[in-house]
Amino acid sequence: MDLGISTDKMVNKRLSINDIAKKLEIAKSTVSAIINGKGDERRISKELQLKVLAYVEEVGFHPHHLAKSLATGRSSSIGLVVEDISDSFFGPIALMIETLAKSYGYRVMYSSTLGDTNTANEIIEIFRRSQLDGYIIAPTKGIEKVVTEMIGEGIPVVLFDRDPVKGVNFVGTNNKSATIEACTHLYERGFRKIGFVTLASTQSQMHDRLSGYQEAMADWGIAPNIVYIPFQESKKEKKKHIERFLENKNELDAVIFATNYLCIAGLEVINNLYNRRGSRLAIVSFDDHEAFALVSPTITAIQQPLEELSKHIIELLIQQIKSPTGKQSHHVELPSVIKQRESSQK
Amino acid sequence: MDLGISTDKMVNKRLSINDIAKKLEIAKSTVSAIINGKGDERRISKELQLKVLAYVEEVGFHPHHLAKSLATGRSSSIGLVVEDISDSFFGPIALMIETLAKSYGYRVMYSSTLGDTNTANEIIEIFRRSQLDGYIIAPTKGIEKVVTEMIGEGIPVVLFDRDPVKGVNFVGTNNKSATIEACTHLYERGFRKIGFVTLASTQSQMHDRLSGYQEAMADWGIAPNIVYIPFQESKKEKKKHIERFLENKNELDAVIFATNYLCIAGLEVINNLYNRRGSRLAIVSFDDHEAFALVSPTITAIQQPLEELSKHIIELLIQQIKSPTGKQSHHVELPSVIKQRESSQK
DNA sequence: CTGAAAGCGCTTACAG
């Protein structure tokens, strides 16, 4: 009877399923079932269901997510590991993944590795302790081991952009053939002395772009001209590298940048060179960028299908989460398209 | 004795504090204390502590984050609500917040409202069920109520960029005076017919920029020339709006864009007009953008101190989380600086 | 058709 008194209607006491049950004088398991839409399944009377639902609505009760997760082992959250959330490739993908995930009832935690192996491993370690339901990872060098481990434990993982670990779900684009296409695009327009500016990186996507370039050059019997820019360097250093490369290779009439921020860095340098030499250098960049449509000349780019990528990534992950026994090694390769602009016109 | 048999050394059985306790034949509360660094405090012998720690290390045990959260009521996670994670303002801020949060031991969940009230409320609702420790929000119209509610419940919240709700922690920049400065910058260089392109928005930061412009014009006795672009419109529509504005205001010799993507949209249009008219229009944009240093002429921008903003945001939040009783209404206003480039030179 | 009990993996008084 002092029940009424001791029932803690304290200021911010959060409502629990127990409170609901007591108030309505039924068992909390019944409340749980009804809230989770298992009322019919458990053949709970329509009246009771309605009554409970109405009350829940009235008092604005929402189940405690953490408690639910602890009990079910499912957190309805996924982890997104990218290189840099503020990047023009990863940013839009993060936005789409978040939107799509939400439509499936998942929240997303994100973290940026900045290309550092230790950071990446640390992030994944932390995420794993959070019991997330699945992981979307743009892998950096050195996380093969932990990814393999996760796969071994049956944790749903989808890799994207690069795939250092074979036999794991992967979504990416046709880096090699797209680069060959870009070379052909230039070749057809009369450019023969095509340089290639890339990162000093062993990541699979960079490797594929490089080998696409090399293969195209080999096919045409043209000697390749490549510069490898260290990833860690400051933008200023990168620019110097690019400038030196272009100066030394004065005979170049075209250049392909293996990724857009390299092209951005190069653009200022090329402007200088262009002014000085008076001759025009054709340019194609891998990955589009907002600036490319604005600079003069506008820059031709190999556009990756960001939306399609995101869709496949999330669908693959959800599918894996739903049927954890399914095979973990779908390999999706989407086609990029060349967005022609002024920089590749003769 | 069949203990040994029944002890589930099954494939992927996750280790629990209980397993550790049993194995070591001590109470799990002792294990808990030691793991949480409260060994000395509880005066547990150094030997036992070392032994437990060593074993924990050996078997690679990590406490179950969700269980811990449920027990302590703290999740070590914060929620970040922005307008668009892929935006050139929010992206970098998200990166820094994530990095700083991690250094304080917090993970972050993010979500983009895309400026929609319903989406925003939905996101916050979902986040709140996840029992996050604190929230960083770039508020959109219509979430005043829920934010006020949260404050009322003592939930740590930091608003940034705009502050529709007074009396809540806020970190932003001097939008009004920075805009006045930009006007002055143009005025000093001889420009008198200064137009203002802004969003049809009631958000405080946009309002402040507008009133800065209006005040400056009034001071000089110049009639303001303003166009309000609807936020929801497509980029194409926005461009049309801007184009019409500039055509009708042929007498303009300068224009200030109240936010960078408006300037980006305008840049293509202005190029056309510029070519047609042969006269040069001075430009200043609020918020810098990667493209601004690359286009020709390069664009003068009002740079918000993104890093400082992020630091203040996270520090304010952490501080609030640590001492929930402290006042929730710090108002931090940071100064922006004008990055002069070619577009504002006479 | 509905409820009592055990359990998810941790922490926190409390007792000794």
Added chain:
DNA sequence: CTGAAAGCGCTTACAG
């Protein structure tokens, strides 16, 4: 110095 017990808020067999 250390352990047994209760509890965080839920779900899931199980019993009736």
